[in-house]
Amino acid sequence: MSEVIGNVNTVAPLTNVKLCMQALERAMNRDRHLPGLVCFYGPSGWGKSSAASYAYNKLGAYYVECRSTFTRKAFLAEILKELGIPPLKTIHDMFDQVIEVLGEGDVPLIIDEMDYLVDKNMVELVRDLFEGSQAPVLCIGEEGLPKKLAKWERFHGRILDWVPAESVTLADATHLANLYCAGLEIREDLLIRIHDLAAGSARRVCVNLALVEEEARKKGLTGIGLDEWGNRSFYTGDAPRRGKRHGK
Amino acid sequence: MRSLKRFTLNDVWLETNMHKRTISEFIRGLVKTGHLQVVEVVDNGKRFDASVYELVKSPRDTPRVRKDGSLVTQGRARLQMWRAMKVLKTFDARDLAIHATLEDLEVAESDVKYYLRYLYKAGYVSVISRGKGMGRGGVLSVYRLKPGKYTGPKAPMIQNVRHVYDPNLNEVVWPLKEVEYEQK
Numbered sequence: 001m002s003e004v005i006g007n008v009n010t011v012a013p014l015t016n017v018k019l020c021m022q023a024l025e026r027a028m029n030r031d032r033h034l035p036g037l038v039c040f041y042g043p044s045g046w047g048k049s050s051a052a053s054y055a056y057n058k059l060g061a062y063y064v065e066c067r068s069t070f071t072r073k074a075f076l077a078e079i080l081k082e083l084g085i086p087p088l089k090t091i092h093d094m095f096d097q098v099i100e101v102l103g104e105g106d107v108p109l110i111i112d113e114m115d116y117l118v119d120k121n122m123v124e125l126v127r128d129l130f131e132g133s134q135a136p137v138l139c140i141g142e143e144g145l146p147k148k149l150a151k152w153e154r155f156h157g158r159i160l161d162w163v164p165a166e167s168v169t170l171a172d173a174t175h176l177a178n179l180y181c182a183g184l185e186i187r188e189d190l191l192i193r194i195h196d197l198a199a200g201s202a203r204r205v206c207v208n209l210a211l212v213e214e215e216a217r218k219k220g221l222t223g224i225g226l227d228e229w230g231n232r233s234f235y236t237g238d239a240p241r242r243g244k245r246h247g248k
Numbered sequence: 249m250r251s252l253k254r255f256t257l258n259d260v261w262l263e264t265n266m267h268k269r270t271i272s273e274f275i276r277g278l279v280k281t282g283h284l285q286v287v288e289v290v291d292n293g294k295r296f297d298a299s300v301y302e303l304v305k306s307p308r309d310t311p312r313v314r315k316d317g318s319l320v321t322q323g324r325a326r327l328q329m330w331r332a333m334k335v336l337k338t339f340d341a342r343d344l345a346i347h348a349t350l351e352d353l354e355v356a357e358s359d360v361k362y363y364l365r366y367l368y369k370a371g372y373v374s375v376i377s378r379g380k381g382m383g384r385g386g387v388l389s390v391y392r393l394k395p396g397k398y399t400g401p402k403a404p405m406i407q408n409v410r411h412v413y414d415p416n417l418n419e420v421v422w423p424l425k426e427v428e429y430e431q432k
Contacts, residue, residue, distance in 0.1 A: 105307060112335070
């Protein structure tokens with residue numbers, strides 16, 4: 001717990017948030033002749049979005065999330081909305097609008113759910129955006145993203161850094177407990193158990209922390225360990241959300 | 249300043265026609281924060297037009313500085329919440345508070361709840377599961393930012409008269425005007 005002092009209430013100390021920030025900072029401070037694309041990937045629920053949200057706020061970045069319905073135009077329109085600029089009519093003009101603003105400063109662009117762009121053959125568009133603006137770009141995607149991108153050699157070769165998200169650590173679990181269950185002491189034996197059951201997923205840790213908190217509240221406990229928890233079941237399946245309603 | 253890149257106080261004054269005092273204080277603040285640099289001092293006997301400044305850092309969010317170089321944080325909590333909402337999509341007040349908090353600006357859960365209440369009224373977020381109870385024994389409501397309701401980079405504001413104003417649309421979005429009520 002000693003390492004989190006100073007930013008107790010932020011997600012910054014979490015492993016994946018740190019990895020994501022480091023990757024972006026490397027892209028921002030790169031030598032001018034190096035490419036500024038970085039790729040952050042991992043299974044869902046591992047905290048990629050938490051990391052993205054922190055980087056978005058911390059660096060004042062631009063953030064777009066891709067959807068399966070995206071066309072080239074829709075993608076550019078989404079970026080322009082994020083830039084706060086009314087879009088022009090043609091794809092060509094919209095592209096120029098985006099380049100102009102992105103090229104002005106060293107503000108990074110975060111592209112979440114990059115897989116959809118790959119599926120829609122729009123990878124070249126991202127590359128063009130980068131080539132035109134030289135703005136640092138962070139692509140976030142699922143575990144299989146690097147493999148999918150291997151097909152696009154011209155894009156693949158421009159990635160400065162591949163950063164795989166890491167599975168949740170015990171220190172992460174401890175920090176999450178401090179964030180989400182402030183005021184409740186969760187003893188280490190229980191935390192270790194929650195961490196073991198999570199199989200790498202930060203989301204699953206959060207679901208189980210919520211269960212533990214609820215149990216402690218029902219019994220009016222201020223601290224809880226394996227003894228108090230007994231052999232109640234934990235949530236081990238994939239949960240859609242930090243589920244107060246799931247797992248009972 | 250972003251378009252000028254290199255300028256004197258007088259250049260900015262000609263472009264903006266703002267009060268000279270306002271300009272010089274803003275620039276003094278920006279020099280202190282390192283956004284601007286003095287690149288040349290011309291001794292032409294005019295105080296207002298003596299130094300040439302250059303823009304060194306041009307971040308996305310135009311900094312709001314006082315003349316001593318300290319940052320104005322008013323309104324930033326809402327912006328941080330608005331951005332966290334866009335990324336998380338589904339969240340309760342605690343999720344949002346945790347993700348919107350930065351080292352230099354903590355966002356309180358109570359502030360999040362207040363903001364969400366108004367965004368709900370204005371139709372920006374929907375409730376996925378309603379919470380119950382209050383305080384420690386309570387369960388928080390789970391909200392979702394409605395698809396397509398990210399109207400732009402500026403956070404909707406709650407005005408003093410308790411209206412919700414969206415600076416992206418330049419519109420008061422809640423309460424609806426009477427005409428719109430009739431249409432719906």
